Each structure stands twice: as structure tokens, then as C-alpha cells.
Amino acid sequence: MTALLRIEGLQAGYGASRVLHGIDLTVGDGRIVTLLGKNGMGKTTTLKSVMGLVPKQAGSVQFAGRDTTRMAAFETARLGLGWVPEGRQVFPTLTVQENLLATAANRHGAAQPFTLQRVYDFFPRLAERAGNLGNQLSGGEQQMLAIGRALMTNPRLLILDEATEGLAPLVRAEIWRVLGALRATGMAMLVVDKNLGALMELADQHVVLEKGRIVWQGDSAALQADRATVQGHLGI
Numbered sequence: 001m002t003a004l005l006r007i008e009g010l011q012a013g014y015g016a017s018r019v020l021h022g023i024d025l026t027v028g029d030g031r032i033v034t035l036l037g038k039n040g041m042g043k044t045t046t047l048k049s050v051m052g053l054v055p056k057q058a059g060s061v062q063f064a065g066r067d068t069t070r071m072a073a074f075e076t077a078r079l080g081l082g083w084v085p086e087g088r089q090v091f092p093t094l095t096v097q098e099n100l101l102a103t104a105a106n107r108h109g110a111a112q113p114f115t116l117q118r119v120y121d122f123f124p125r126l127a128e129r130a131g132n133l134g135n136q137l138s139g140g141e142q143q144m145l146a147i148g149r150a151l152m153t154n155p156r157l158l159i160l161d162e163a164t165e166g167l168a169p170l171v172r173a174e175i176w177r178v179l180g181a182l183r184a185t186g187m188a189m190l191v192v193d194k195n196l197g198a199l200m201e202l203a204d205q206h207v208v209l210e211k212g213r214i215v216w217q218g219d220s221a222a223l224q225a226d227r228a229t230v231q232g233h234l235g236i
């Protein structure tokens, strides 16, 4: 398995405060890894630090064969990190179609690149809403658009932060369906979410954080076998 993303000894935080105390994590080509943990344990900080949005205090990150430890977010995005931030953050005054076209790129010569049509095939709801403004969309539609925008960059690794949070069950199911379909295309993902059942079906490997340290990791079978322990860490 080739490592697409390799995080070693990552320490990061905000100003003088340290949130991550040495994270080691690998995502292989076409693999899906989850980051689990209660609120405030450092999941978002890990994702942001990998993107280059939060400075690293120690450790290293390699992505797609490059040392990205000191890269800014625009550089890691160009290299193929597709960021789907918490809270969606679509352009409110652009239409769905304009939002999607705003990020379109195929820098790495993907053989089957994401186009408007391909994103609409994954999310038929976005096709129906193509002419609506970002601020006219429901929360679920905004989330679909946020994922669609990341896909339009033709990423090598999709990074999803709480993509199903606060959504109605049917909309959540739609997001999980699309992530499953993306998995079938070989898309690698690093996913933060709280829905253990869906994550166990989707992902290969799970990593549990507590206070900025990894306290458990394993594949879905190991998680199933050790579910009580993991749920204890997650407070559920």
C-alpha cells in the first residue's frame, strides 16, 4: 500500500497553546480513515494542520510524495487535498453551478475528472438546484455543494469535517450514499464524523483522539469487537 498521506509526530495548536501532542497517521491510496473523538479533542485541528490552516509546532506531513509540513493551504489544495470544511461555507451569492465552476481544476490529469455533469450525477439534487443561489439552499443541499466543490478540484484525498452534522436522517443517508459511491471510484478520504455505524461501513481504518493523542486505532472489524471501549472514548 502506498502512503498517500503520512503524518508523523504532529504537534499543533493555537499560539502558545498545544492541542495535538504527537499524532501519527497514514492514509493509503484509495483508503478511507476516520478521526473519532469527543468535542474538543483535536480532530478539526488535525485536519486544519494537515491542510496548512493551523501551524505545525513539530512533526512532519508528507502528501503525494511531497513534504507538505510547511506548505500553506493554497499549496496543499493545489497538490490535491480537497477540503470540505465544517459549516459548509459555500459562496452565498453565487449559484450552485457557479459555486462548482469556481473551484474546477484538473491539475493532476485525473483520467476520469469530475465535471459539472459528473458531480450532478453523484448529487441529482444539485442538478435540480443548479440555478439557485448558495443562500437559497437547505443545509443538506449546502453540504452536498461543499462536497461537490471539493470534488471539482479533482482531489487525491478528500478531507471531510462533520459532513453530516445537523442534517435530517434522509439527507444524511444521501451523503453517506455518495461517499460510498466515491469510495467505489477509489477516492481516498480522511473523515471526521460522529456516526459510528455509517463510518464502520464506509471506512477501512479508525483513529480515536483524546486530548490531542491517539488512544485507539484499528479497522472496522476491530472496532466492532472493541465497540464498548471506543464508545466509551466517544462518550456515547
Ligand SMILES: Nc1ncnc2c1ncn2[C@@H]1O[C@H](COP(=O)(O)OP(=O)(O)OP(=O)(O)O)[C@@H](O)[C@H]1O
Residues within 6 Å of the ligand: 014, 019, 037, 038, 039, 040, 041, 042, 043, 044, 045, 046
Ligand atoms: N481558533 C482557535 N483558537 C484557540 N483554540 C482553539 C481554536 N480552535 C480550536 N481550539 C481549541 O483546540 C481544542 C481542539 O479543538 P478541535 O476543534 O480540534 O476539536 P474537535 O475534536 O474537532 O472537536 P469539535 O467536534 O468540537 O470540532 C479545543 O480545546 C478548542 O477549544
